[in-house]
Amino acid sequence: MIDPAISPATHKVFTGDSTHHQDSMGEIHEPHNGHHEHHKENFITKYVFSQDHKMIAKQFLITGMFWALVGGLLSVVFRVQLGFPNQAFPILETIFGKWAPGGIISPDFYYMLVTMHGTLLVFFVLTAGLSGTFANLLLPLQIGARDMASPFLNMLSYWFFFMASVVMMASFFLPDGASDVGWTAYPPLSGVKESSPGASAGMDYWLVGMALFIFSSLLGGLNYITTVLNLRTKGMSMAKMPLTVWALLITAVLGLLSFPVLLGAAILLIFDRNIGTSFYLDNIYINGHALPNDGGNAILYQHLFWFLGHPEVYIIILPAFGLVSEVLATNARKPIFGYRAMILSMLAIAVLAFVVWAHHMFVTGLNPFVASVFVFLTLLVAVPSAIKVFNWIATIWQGNIRFTPAMLYAIGFVSMFISGGLTGIFLGNSSIDIVLHDTYFVIAHFHIVMGVSAFFGMFAGVYHWFPKMYGRLMNNTLGYIHFWITMVGAYMIFWPMHYMGLAGVPRRYYSFDAFQSFNMFGGLNQFITLAAMLVFFAQLLFLVNFFFSIFYGRKLKTQNPWESNTIEWTTPINAGHGNWPGELPTVHRWPYDYSKNGEEYIPQTTPLREGETGGH
């Protein structure tokens, strides 16, 4: 981007010079808008090893979409077994061979499917795909920076993610298959190679894949934080940042502090599996013989895992908070309600996220007094969550709403987050959780509050910022169809699971043949499976819409199609590397001046009018 001949030492770094040196920067960057004679970009540096944050965002998005498709397909396959237990579908044998003998999914394969479904969606789609896409796309654009603090590390972050993806993909083709020990990879199952087919080589691949993944998110995260704290353009004080930026910043801090703990857990697990240590293993008999491991403690792993695991769920949902806040305010043509409360509640959630992990462990023999402390802290999370929900509703209340597909998804997000958050309050009470733990109630809770909600946030983000990414618009009609099927379908899938969970149906069971009492749910299970298939196929509409629109979508005619205030819409429609052709924009006001003093919207770059204060 900057001509190496001008300043070799700075080639890798965009320092926070915007306030002082924008004129000279502007000059350097002038040629970027149109032709690139300056800067010999070829296919490889432009599309493959790109250091442009906008291209890296697209790489994360498309890789994430690929994994969403794979992960979603896995769930359709295991739902077949749950909906139609032991019924033969010869096509399954055709596709999966020995894993579905006689057209019935084998139990080992079933566990492989659920494990990889969870791993891929939690980490590869809703963490890397979501944060990776929107932190890369929006952070520099919304704070007025030319790129990330270190475009090079940013590129590495994507390629570590890519390598992690390759390793995970390869694990499917191992003779004994991919990991089948659950996405949480609890020992002893995950610690002993003979415990199940996928616990051998599949689990090794899983661990390597996750280690690469953790490295990728650490590189990404430290870049995001550095960028937001150091590279904001003139006038962009922290209190004028869009909520997307706040959300992505807090997400990155959470990741930076929690992923290393997962790495620690994984290191100990790797030693147990390969070196013969006994961190987690103790007194295990397998196939009639005793393992030498002595003195380990499997619960230790759970503590380490959930110390990451709980922040991880907020790493997934916080970016969605940010995207949704932005989309709601823009399309309701109203300022976000309670800007400061929104930021403070995200900070509160982030702090609390580190002190509630044991609510996943109420049935591990936790001391009841300790449990009561965790109950208290867990229930506290409901307060900032409720504040956010209240503010979103207040934001659209009496707004002049534009029902774009993005807006529908943002509203759908609020609905889903309420439904799923309420069941969290059930689970947060240890006395109730002892009954509900490891039942379908938990599945319903976290799919609605995390899985579906985060997807809705992501869809809102993609529909809304697609024009910024590709200079074209997505098709609205397909967007509406996609939304309504997904919205109704998601409730059809997950709502009934609450009843099953309350009746005690356990999660992670291959079949319920042996339990007379659960036979009554046979019909419901079929219904859920069919709904899951419907929703899965509805996503193909989105994929078609997305890829078709990249090439043939209606071309964007104005820079700012949603009449939004944030500064990413002041860049040219197809901005080059460096984002703004001339000077970086100067920011004068917060991003939510919608319908103020009779003006429909006032971009952040508009100087304050007489008698106006910059604030909210």
Place this chain on the structure above:
Amino acid sequence: MMSAAANNNRFHPLKFGLWLGIASIIMLFAALTSAYIVRKAQGNWVEFRMPPIFWLNTVVILASSLTMHWAVISFRKMKENTFRIALSVTLVLGIIFMLCQYLGWLDLGNRGIYIDGNPSGSFVYVISGVHAVHILGGLIIMAVILIRSFIKAFNPNKITGVEMMATYWHFVDVLWIYLLIFFQINLS
């Protein structure tokens, strides 16, 4: 643009990034050492003494921090040769640290404390081993900068990289001292 960073009061972005990286390494060791404490509290725990050579190690790495500081100062004063010498000495001290670390592990083995024995021993191997990996990373960075200083003309603009290398090295030094205190308290 480098000068821009100096002009303006904000932190140099890459240095800031390094501190964030350090924060995540701290979390890694916080996780490992708290796992140690949690596990120790549950009994079935073989007691043994810390290898005495870990004290020698501490002296070595403290000395290497001093020579690292000397290297940075020489770089700032543009004394190229002194810089090379100081950095070489630091590198050698770092390698001695790794050797002592290895001797410490041998010592444990001689006393019957093996990595695949009781977790009390495994933890010491793994925690000091993960620390050694971070030392190794520092040694590789030092080697690269040292080789570059021999084959490329002296470039004062490279000070940021040198300072970041030093920050990292002082960090792994302090980290070791934390681990030493931790071991000293727990292994006695």
